[in-house]
Amino acid sequence: MKKRIIGLGLLATAALVLGACGNDKKDSGSSDDSITIGVLQPVEHGSLDAAYEGFKEGLAENGYKEGENVTFEYSNAQNDQSQLKTMSEKLVKEKPELLLGIGTPAAQSLLNETTEIPMVVTAVTDLVGAKLVKSDEEPGGNVTGTTDMVSIEKQIELLLSIVPDAKTIGIMYNAGEANSKIQADLAEEALKKAGVGVKVLTANSTNDVQQITTSLAKDVDGIYIPTDNTFASASAVIGDVAKEQKIPIVPASIDQVKEGGLATIGIDYHSLGKQTGVMAAKILKGDAEPATMPVESADELELYVNEDMAAALGIDPDSIQAPK
Numbered sequence: 001m002k003k004r005i006i007g008l009g010l011l012a013t014a015a016l017v018l019g020a021c022g023n024d025k026k027d028s029g030s031s032d033d034s035i036t037i038g039v040l041q042p043v044e045h046g047s048l049d050a051a052y053e054g055f056k057e058g059l060a061e062n063g064y065k066e067g068e069n070v071t072f073e074y075s076n077a078q079n080d081q082s083q084l085k086t087m088s089e090k091l092v093k094e095k096p097e098l099l100l101g102i103g104t105p106a107a108q109s110l111l112n113e114t115t116e117i118p119m120v121v122t123a124v125t126d127l128v129g130a131k132l133v134k135s136d137e138e139p140g141g142n143v144t145g146t147t148d149m150v151s152i153e154k155q156i157e158l159l160l161s162i163v164p165d166a167k168t169i170g171i172m173y174n175a176g177e178a179n180s181k182i183q184a185d186l187a188e189e190a191l192k193k194a195g196v197g198v199k200v201l202t203a204n205s206t207n208d209v210q211q212i213t214t215s216l217a218k219d220v221d222g223i224y225i226p227t228d229n230t231f232a233s234a235s236a237v238i239g240d241v242a243k244e245q246k247i248p249i250v251p252a253s254i255d256q257v258k259e260g261g262l263a264t265i266g267i268d269y270h271s272l273g274k275q276t277g278v279m280a281a282k283i284l285k286g287d288a289e290p291a292t293m294p295v296e297s298a299d300e301l302e303l304y305v306n307e308d309m310a311a312a313l314g315i316d317p318d319s320i321q322a323p324k
Contacts, residue, residue, distance in 0.1 A: 034069045035284065038091035038099045038117075040106040043079040045233045046255035048102050051122045051273035055100060058277020064284060077106070079206065079233060084109040092117065098280055101145075102273075103229060104130050104179045111143060118283050118290050121145035122276040123269060125179035125227065127295050136295040144283075144290040146276045147297050148227055150252065152186040154265050156224065157323040158303075159250040160194060162262065162315070163222040168197035170220035172212055174230035175202040183226030183252060191224075209234035210241060217245035225251040225261070235259035243312045254304045262313065263305045263320050267298045275299060 037059075041048050052074075056066060064070045073094060075087040084105055091099065092113040099119040101107030107121040108130055122145050127133045134140035136147075160166060169191050173180040184200065191198045199220055203212045209231060216223060223242075225231050231238065232253065239260025242249050251261040254268055275296060282288040303322040310317040 034071050035064070035098070036071045036073060036094065036096040037280075038094060038096040038110075039072055039074045039102065040084070040087055040091060040100070040110055041074070041076045041102040042081070042084060042105040043103075043229045043233055044076055045229065046235070046259060047227065047232055047253045047269040048123055048229070050255060050269040051102055051276070052100075054270035054273025054275075055102075055122065055277040055280070056273075057270075058274035058279075059281055060277075061274075062278060062281035062285075064281055079229070081105065085112070088113045098284060100276070100280070101143075104177065105229075107132055107143070107145075115142050117142060119143045119145075120276050120280045120283070120290070122273050123148050123227070125149045126182050129182060130178060133295060138292060139295065140291050142290050144279065144293040144295055146272050146279070147295055148253070148267050148269070148272060149183075149297065150266060150301055152183055152226075152252075153190045154323050155250055155252060156187055156190040156194070158263060158265055158320075159222050159224055159248070160196065161323065162248050162250070162320060166196055166221035168199055168220045170216040170223040171198060171200045171225075172216055172223060172231065173202060173226050173228045174204065176204065177228055177230065180226045180228040180230075183228075187224050187226065203230060206230055206234045206237075210237050213238050213241040214245065217241060217247040220247070223247060223249045225249065225256065227252040227256075232256050235261070239309065242309065246313055248313060248315070254302065257304050257306050257309075260309070261306060262309045262315070263303070265301055265303050265322060267301060271300070272298050 077083040088109040101121040
């Protein structure tokens, strides 16, 4: 897939606002005195997978290397929400030195099981709204981490620049994901402020995504998708519908664009995970505590354009520019 990335510079890292049984796996470490980090992920898809890999890289660059002095106990619920509690209980029972919650559902599930084991989270939109921390500046408990919230207004502005004559824009997400609803509401507010009509459809599972996308695409001039685990898992399906219906789609994350969107101003989740790994290393070394370690936002955002999708839609990729 051809792609174009344009850096938009630094954002402040200050505080702010994403199975089956037996799907556990152990990423082994060889040292007898290695520390253990318990990891919980709600579903497998590009953004969350990238965040996990970045997390391990951030730790390794700060002295905590898999296979040498750290062991990862990894569990993935494979989009089966009923498994999150069971997996959380198991991870906490093993008493790791640190926990990592990837995505809001996983972070909440782990916190329900322990308020004592230090925890970092990533790919969570609103840590305060999810009741993971008391405030972004002073988390106040055993949790801190990174937020994947970006400027929804900028993303909507980007979409409207692609379809400047749009009368109606569609929004689709899983209403059961709290972080998705926050972003969807902000997107709807931005669209109404711009004088554009809004049509919202929601899906409860990946099985509904194709039908929802096809239905929405017939009634709108463009579609916005927040960082939603359900829709991210079906990005390829969404991309097929977009090509068939000739509809531009701006998702909230770069990984969603790679797999089926047109463009976004978004986060590199590998970089976000790496940033979280650096935070985790400070906690493990005793240089910081979750209670007083501010939540951080992405170090940088990028305009990402899927040139293959642009070609399929008959859009010149060079015409897609980042809002000022």
